Amino acid sequence: MDEVVFRYSVGRICLVAFIVTVPLLVVALASSGLSADAILAGCLTAIVADVLLIWAMTCVFPVKVGQNGIAGQTSYGTPIRFSWDEIEAARYINLLGLPYWLVKAKDRNVRMWILTLFANEVSFSRTVIEYAPEGNPFRVALEKKKV
Numbered sequence: 311m312d313e314v315v316f317r318y319s320v321g322r323i324c325l326v327a328f329i330v331t332v333p334l335l336v337v338a339l340a341s342s343g344l345s346a347d348a349i350l351a352g353c354l355t356a357i358v359a360d361v362l363l364i365w366a367m368t369c370v371f372p373v374k375v376g377q378n379g380i381a382g383q384t385s386y387g388t389p390i391r392f393s394w395d396e397i398e399a400a401r402y403i404n405l406l407g408l409p410y411w412l413v414k415a416k417d418r419n420v421r422m423w424i425l426t427l428f429a430n431e432v433s434f435s436r437t438v439i440e441y442a443p444e445g446n447p448f449r450v451a452l453e454k455k456k457v
Contacts, residue, residue, distance in 0.1 A: 313376035400448035
């Protein structure tokens, strides 16, 4: 089976994690009455933990697009594969500042969450459009978004 594997961009995800984590940590730690050194140490520890977690995520959770369908993860990180015929709906959502494609199957009560912070997001969109048949809901949604 000919599949194209898309991995998340470590740099883009780290930037998002930094933007979200640091302000929250500074507020939380500052309100706890800790010293400036303790706040800095807490922020640095959180950033290192974020980077390690994100690096692991890029290795463990790729999205695969091929002639037979698409493979990704549920919101719990469980691997899942949809054939192109199974896809009932796809919509682009922004969840807490993170862009996702939410893909729903017809006969299964499960959804695939695709975080769109890929190293090459345009290539992902073009590959789905290339492999998905005409009229496929995911293809139609991507074409409407004009990616």
